Amino acid sequence: EDQVTQSPEALRLQEGESSSLNCSYTVSGLRGLFWYRQDPGKGPEFLFTLYSAGEEKEKERLKATLTKKESFLHITAPKPEDSATYLCAVLADWKLTFGQGTILTVHP
């Protein structure tokens, strides 16, 4: 069975304090790894897709990386507006399996 584990469950940062979120996975036949951002009361918003180990993608202050067993979402010099829940998901065949998410809070 496909499994996705995200850590930490919650992360509090000061504005400008860089950090990383982790997503560990076990899946048969990984076709892609996805990162989503979810704000309170809203649906998940697509951020990145990573396809193979060694791949990296960037968007503003976010950079996602992928190895054979895990993915990291690096947040550089975060701002309060980066506060949200970040969800990782793995795609095997057609099914997307989500982790429980990391709740990120960035204090001014």
Add this chain to the structure above:
Amino acid sequence: DARVTQTPRDKVTEMGQEVTMRCQPILGHNTVFWYRQTMMQGLELLAYFRNRAPLDDSGMPKDRFSAEMPDATLATLKIQPSEPRDSAVYFCASGLAGPVETQYFGPGTRLLVL
């Protein structure tokens, strides 16, 4: 700006009542997914449609839940009869079938069954 739309956004009902949630996928998308999100379980897949055909509904309680796509612009999820344990946020997502499909989520329907 193409988006998935869902109605209603909020629904409060009493146990035993029928609940119908509607989703309009992004125009041109040919896959639709229904998810349920709770604090305890996170995001759980309920049903999957491709080209309006139901391909998987193994995550759905069969005795009370049903999902349909009457046409390419409308997907419905029904609960009859509803129970308090069905209280959750229900999301619809759509995408384009392919080797690595990105799913785009709607804003969700927040359901409270009293």
